[in-house]
Structures are given as C-alpha cells and as structure tokens.
Amino acid sequence: QVQLVESGGRLVQAGGSLRLSCAASGRTFSGYQLAWFRQTPGKEREFVASIIWSGGSTYSADSVKGRFTISRDNAANTVYLQMNSLKPEDTAVYYCAAAFGGRYYYTVQSQYTYWGQGTQVTVSS
16 A cells, blocks of 8 residues: 655745655555645646656746756655745645656646645745
C-alpha cells in the first residue's frame, strides 16, 4: 500500500522560504512520477510541479517557475518542494501525489493514483 505523508507547512511572511517534504513508502517508485499540487477553498486542485523518479527530470507550472524547485532523495524515498520568494497567493493546502508513468509529465489531478493528506502553507503579506 502506497503511503504519502507531507510535512513542513506553516505560516511564513511574504518573500520568505519554506521546504515541504513528502515521505513515500509502500513500494519502489521506479517508473513512477511524484508531484505537488495545491488547493484553496472553492477551487480545483492545481498542479505545481512533478518529478520523474528514475531520472530525476522535473516540470513546473509557469506560476512557480523560478521560485519553486522539486527534488527527490532516492535513499530516503522523499520528495521535496523548495519554495522561495513566497507570495500571499501561494497560500494553499499542498498535496503530494504519485502516479505510474514517466514518458511525459502528468499535470492533471485525475492522472494521479495516490495522494497524501496535505499540509497547510500560509503566506502573510
């Protein structure tokens, strides 16, 4: 059974930085891609960034390019989201997700099979 557990969310001031972690367990993730999504009340879950586990290549949404970086630690089976230059509009619950497949990047919620419980990030102005 795949489990994804996010951590690291908290209140931070605009312009600050934060690193989220997603501890993945339950299987080996070769052939998978893992991603971060975010969601605010009343809105659909929004793609943030994804990483192909085997090769480590990444893809990010335009809204976070240059500010957020996704990475992974194979030995620790953990995916990270480094968030810099945070803005109030980055406030959301951030979710980690996993899907089998690495030929192209998945950016839609329905393409992902496994989800974590989410971690709240609040950016104050």
